[in-house]
Amino acid sequence: MARAAGSAGFPRAARLLLPGDFxxxxxxxxxxxxxxxxxxxxxxxxxxxxxxxxxxxxxxIGNAVVRNRWKRRLREAFxxxxxxxxxxxxxxxxxxxxxxxxxxxxxxxxxxxxMICDLAARVVARPAYAAAAAATRQGTAxxxxxxxxxxxx
RNA sequence: GGAGCGGACCGGAUGAUCGCCGGCCGGCGGAUGCUGCGGCGUCAUAAGACGCCGCGAUGACGCUGGCGGGAGGAAAGUCCGGGCUCCGUAGGGUGCGAUGGUGGGUAACGCCCACCGGCCGCGAGGCCAGGGAAAGUGCCACAGAAAAUAGACCGCCUGCGGGGUUCGCCCCGCAGGUAAGGGUGAAACGGUGAGGUAAGAGCUCACCAGCAGGCCGGGUGACCGGUCUGGCUCGGUAAACCCCAUCGGGAGCAAGGCCAAGCAGGAAGAAGUUCGAUCCAGCCGUCGCCUCGGCACGGCUUGUUUCGGCACGAAACGGCCCGUUUCGUUACCCCCUUCCGGGUCGGCUGCUGGAGGCGCCGGGCAACCGGCGUCCUAGAGAAAUGGUCGUCACCCACGGGCCUUUGCCGGCCCGUGGGAACAAAACCCGGCUUACAGGUCCGCUCCAGUC
RNA sequence: CGCGGGGUGGAGCAGCCCGGUAGCUCGCGAGGCUCAUAACCUCGAUGUCGCAGGUUCGAAUCCUGUCCCCGCCA
Numbered sequence: 001m002a003r004a005a006g007s008a009g010f011p012r013a014a015r016l017l018l019p020g021d022f023x024x025x026x027x028x029x030x031x032x033x034x035x036x037x038x039x040x041x042x043x044x045x046x047x048x049x050x051x052x053x054x055x056x057x058x059x060x061i062g063n064a065v066v067r068n069r070w071k072r073r074l075r076e077a078f079x080x081x082x083x084x085x086x087x088x089x090x091x092x093x094x095x096x097x098x099x100x101x102x103x104x105x106x107x108x109x110x111x112x113x114x115m116i117c118d119l120a121a122r123v124v125a126r127p128a129y130a131a132a133a134a135a136t137r138q139g140t141a142x143x144x145x146x147x148x149x150x151x152x153x
Numbered sequence: 154g155g156a157g158c159g160g161a162c163c164g165g166a167u168g169a170u171c172g173c174c175g176g177c178c179g180g181c182g183g184a185u186g187c188u189g190c191g192g193c194g195u196c197a198u199a200a201g202a203c204g205c206c207g208c209g210a211u212g213a214c215g216c217u218g219g220c221g222g223g224a225g226g227a228a229a230g231u232c233c234g235g236g237c238u239c240c241g242u243a244g245g246g247u248g249c250g251a252u253g254g255u256g257g258g259u260a261a262c263g264c265c266c267a268c269c270g271g272c273c274g275c276g277a278g279g280c281c282a283g284g285g286a287a288a289g290u291g292c293c294a295c296a297g298a299a300a301a302u303a304g305a306c307c308g309c310c311u312g313c314g315g316g317g318u319u320c321g322c323c324c325c326g327c328a329g330g331u332a333a334g335g336g337u338g339a340a341a342c343g344g345u346g347a348g349g350u351a352a353g354a355g356c357u358c359a360c361c362a363g364c365a366g367g368c369c370g371g372g373u374g375a376c377c378g379g380u381c382u383g384g385c386u387c388g389g390u391a392a393a394c395c396c397c398a399u400c401g402g403g404a405g406c407a408a409g410g411c412c413a414a415g416c417a418g419g420a421a422g423a424a425g426u427u428c429g430a431u432c433c434a435g436c437c438g439u440c441g442c443c444u445c446g447g448c449a450c451g452g453c454u455u456g457u458u459u460c461g462g463c464a465c466g467a468a469a470c471g472g473c474c475c476g477u478u479u480c481g482u483u484a485c486c487c488c489c490u491u492c493c494g495g496g497u498c499g500g501c502u503g504c505u506g507g508a509g510g511c512g513c514c515g516g517g518c519a520a521c522c523g524g525c526g527u528c529c530u531a532g533a534g535a536a537a538u539g540g541u542c543g544u545c546a547c548c549c550a551c552g553g554g555c556c557u558u559u560g561c562c563g564g565c566c567c568g569u570g571g572g573a574a575c576a577a578a579a580c581c582c583g584g585c586u587u588a589c590a591g592g593u594c595c596g597c598u599c600c601a602g603u604c
Numbered sequence: 605c606g607c608g609g610g611g612u613g614g615a616g617c618a619g620c621c622c623g624g625u626a627g628c629u630c631g632c633g634a635g636g637c638u639c640a641u642a643a644c645c646u647c648g649a650u651g652u653c654g655c656a657g658g659u660u661c662g663a664a665u666c667c668u669g670u671c672c673c674c675g676c677c678a
């Protein structure tokens with residue numbers, strides 16, 4: 001099991017790494033957007049599990065340096081927020097980057113942290129999300145995990 | 154001092170703290186499998202419980218501590234070349250593609266070095282797809298008479314006819330000669346001089362330029378120098394087709410190997426029988442043997458087994474042909490081929506020590522090669538090398554002070570504010586190309602000044 | 605990783621193979637027709653042919669390099 005949520009570390013277990021994880025999060029279709037970021041959320045299989053993060057930065061954003069800069073900035077911000085226990089447990093998040101400019105410096109880092117907290121709180125607070133969470137935890141509706149994400153075609 | 158040419162190199166340093174990736178060394182827990190990890194099933198849900206399978210005392214797994222390591226000169230673009238892996242093998246011709254002075258370097262190259270030739274620059278130097286146009290085909294707009302086996306628009310000359318005349322000749326037409334002169338064009342079929350002619354013309358001659366061939370000398374060679382002969386002169390374009398020479402089998406680490414898990418199969422298909430050998434079977438024969446049913450030997454075949462040859466079909470063989478190899482050829486099944494469909498996309502490995510870096514010596518003009526010594530320097534995988542706060546160094550702007558100067562310029566110090574590029578390994582190397590803040594060093598050229 | 609296509613007035617496309625004049629439709633501007641608008645008629649303007657270099661007398665076209673956009677395969 002992963003270590004306690006109060007820890008400041010950011011182990012691999014706190015990351016979304018498999019294509020299936022991403023597909024499940026996108027299939028739930030619960031998102032909020034603010035500025036350059038879009039945050040997708042999905043109830044995890046166990047509600048006590050600490051929050052997990054996945055990143056999606058397309059090549060449209062910039063070259064490899066810019067994309068890596070975004071990912072590091074977001075991982076660091078997520079780590080800080082997670083250490084303060086400011087994120088609701090039992091959720092998986094995927095953050096999609098929409099625009100190119102990376103916020104720099106300490107002020108930029110704080111800004112990103114606030115943005116993540118705000119977006120996560122907004123998505124999780126919705127009534128529809130609570131219903132989805134209940135359905136997932138019941139185990140009666142595990143369809144989003146197996147359903148392919150490209151339904152809009 | 155100014156302007157410039159060629160080459161080599163650096164790509165911030167350091168500290169605190171919090172993180173990430175992988176390596177090594179520990180500590181604690183840890184089973185006659187009830188406690189760990191992975192998977193499956195059932196039940197349930199807040200973490201879970203139970204069962205089964207596999208792994209784990211060579212220590213799995215969890216927690217935790219320490220040590221040392223962690224992007225580039227282009228890691229980039231993916232434009233070439235190789236290693237490596239698989240395609241059972243990597244053959245000949247043709248096609249296709251690439252390359253294109255010569256010699257060398259190299260694992261190899263479209264790369265590098267040296268040299269040759271051409272062009273540019275006062276020079277240091279720079280650039281060049283730089284084989285063949287007398288093997289063939291095509292094209293050369295507009296202008297111009299004519300644009301490629303040359304060609305008569307004006308002009309010049311001769312002859313004939315007509316007309317005019319100041320009797321010198323002039324004008325018009327026709328036929329012919331002529332490439333000297335005109336003008337066009339990117340390009341007009343050698344140049345100068347003399348002879349020659351009705352006028353002219355390489356028509357002839359001398360010299361020069363250029364072409365082809367022979368010989369001599371130098372060089373490994375590209376080529377250079379000299380000499381003789383020839384026809385007297387030959388347009389450009391091959392980054393137009395083409396010819397010649399050389400090279401190239403295909404795919405790519407998502408290659409390939411192992412483990413786990415999972416699923417579902419279906420449809421269609423062409424081509425043989427003649428010959429040789431052989432096994433079995435049957436029939437016939439034999440002054441053969443004998444326990445009278447067989448054995449032995451020989452021959453035959455509408456049969457039959459296997460092999461070979463030939464023929465046909467398919468594949469290896471992703472252009473085609475030949476050749477080679479494999480499989481198949483009465484029907485069904487199997488096999489083979491083609492088409493459609495289904496499942497997986499998890500883990501381990503390949504995975505980093507190599508055509509490797511540095512130093513010295515030797516060979517070579519050099520690229521590079523050889524020897525010796527020494528060093529170990531990233532291995533991620535939704536993809537690690539980062540965040541924050543300082544200090545120092547660098548650059549820019551502004552302000553102030555000092556030095557220098559007639560002044561501008563310039564130099565040093567302090568303060569404030571800002572900036573700090575291009576860009577991140579993805580199997581590994583050798584190159585090429587492109588991007589790049591700022592800076593360092595070496596060699597050389599030209600111009601000006603001083604001694 | 606491997607491969608293919610494209611970049612031409614404001615928009616969408618021809619022209620490129622086989623070099624010499626950049627054209628079509630819509631749009632835009634002016635004028636006409638109409639009481640007026642649309643439609644229609646006449647006229648007109650607008651092009652570094654993505655960029656750089658080369659071959660050629662001459663390049664949108666041929667060659668090389670480079671930048672950007674779109675797509676395909678596993």
